[in-house]
Amino acid sequence: MASSQMRPTFEGKVALVTGGARGLGRAVALGFAREGAGVGIADVDEVAALDTASCIRELGRRYCVIAADISQTGAADTIVRQTGTELGRLDILVNNAAVASVEPFIEITEEEWDRVFRVNVKGLMFCIQAAARVMMQNGSGKIINITSPASRMGLPFYAAYAASKAAVDSITRSSAIALAKHNITVNSVSPGRMDTDMQRMTEEKFAAYAGVSVEMFVKSRTQDIPLERRISPQEVAQAVLWLASPQADYITCHRLSVSGGLEIS
Numbered sequence: 312m313a314s315s316q317m318r319p320t321f322e323g324k325v326a327l328v329t330g331g332a333r334g335l336g337r338a339v340a341l342g343f344a345r346e347g348a349g350v351g352i353a354d355v356d357e358v359a360a361l362d363t364a365s366c367i368r369e370l371g372r373r374y375c376v377i378a379a380d381i382s383q384t385g386a387a388d389t390i391v392r393q394t395g396t397e398l399g400r401l402d403i404l405v406n407n408a409a410v411a412s413v414e415p416f417i418e419i420t421e422e423e424w425d426r427v428f429r430v431n432v433k434g435l436m437f438c439i440q441a442a443a444r445v446m447m448q449n450g451s452g453k454i455i456n457i458t459s460p461a462s463r464m465g466l467p468f469y470a471a472y473a474a475s476k477a478a479v480d481s482i483t484r485s486s487a488i489a490l491a492k493h494n495i496t497v498n499s500v501s502p503g504r505m506d507t508d509m510q511r512m513t514e515e516k517f518a519a520y521a522g523v524s525v526e527m528f529v530k531s532r533t534q535d536i537p538l539e540r541r542i543s544p545q546e547v548a549q550a551v552l553w554l555a556s557p558q559a560d561y562i563t564c565h566r567l568s569v570s571g572g573l574e575i576s
């Protein structure tokens with residue numbers, strides 16, 4: 312991992328983080344800034360994105376905020392173009408923005424299914440494509456997609472989200488092979504349970520369906536993790552930064568699980 316004693320790992324580089332306003336995306340954006348990168352934050356929540364940006368400014372790094380919904384047609388091109396215009400280049404893309412949906416399998420509506428897939432799959436796919444076009448011209452690039460342990464699990468109350476993350480795994484594989492000859496690596500990180508806004512919202516709903524208190528549900532869901540603790544967004548961000556670093560230059564098409572053993576339990 313990078314050390315603050317040495318030259319910052321990402322000095323002179325530019326990283327674009329979707330969903331960089333809150334949760335894991337914010338930790339990733341600040342992690343890159345601490346290590347010298349300029350950071351583009353693309354998020355639907357402009358107010359929260361500006362707050363993350365003010366922290367990046369305090370670190371003395373360059374930034375841009377792009378208020379955008381990645382699920383909208385053409386949004387990916389706009390986000391990538393604006394990053395290039397404001398920060399001059401694009402070296403790293405972290406596809407982090409996602410939405411979750413909790414409902415019993417038999418009650419999932421088409422609207423909810425489409426909402427999840429538009430953001431988690433379509434948005435991610437076209438952000439890769441738009442960024443890759445720029446990276447191909449540069450002759451290199453690093454793309455990191457945020458997947459989830461859910462992509463490999465059978466989850467009757469989380470089917471749309473789990474399926475969308477399985478699609479992320481598939482797109483990671485296809486894009487890694489398609490882009491390898493252009494010296495662009497594509498990998499994914501599968502985080503364990505982090506206490507973010509998304510996790511809070513989903514656990515409240517899971518607990519309600521299970522008919523138990525949120526506190527009880529969260530406690531048992533933490534004990535289920537082989538390492539018996541949750542992970543912070545900052546700890547997951549370290550894995551993302553490592554995959555974007557020169558130390559991982561020969562790694563592509565890899566899915567890095569940072570889930571405390573959750574995926575093998």
Ligand SMILES: NC(=O)c1ccc[n+]([C@@H]2O[C@H](COP(=O)([O-])OP(=O)(O)OC[C@H]3O[C@@H](n4cnc5c(N)ncnc54)[C@H](O)[C@@H]3O)[C@@H](O)[C@H]2O)c1
Pocket residue numbers: 329330331332333334335336353354355356359379380381382406407408409410430434457458459460501502503504505506507508509510
């Ligand atoms: N929280 C967990 O325990 C957990 C576990 C495994 C995987 N993940 C994954 O980690 C990533 C980050 O999750 P989080 O928990 O930090 O979520 P979060 O809800 O706390 O943050 C997500 C961010 O994405 C933004 N966003 C949502 N939809 C968007 C859109 N259409 N366009 C642009 N921005 C959008 C939100 O405004 C927010 O800033 C997601 O890909 C999630 O699936 C989370």
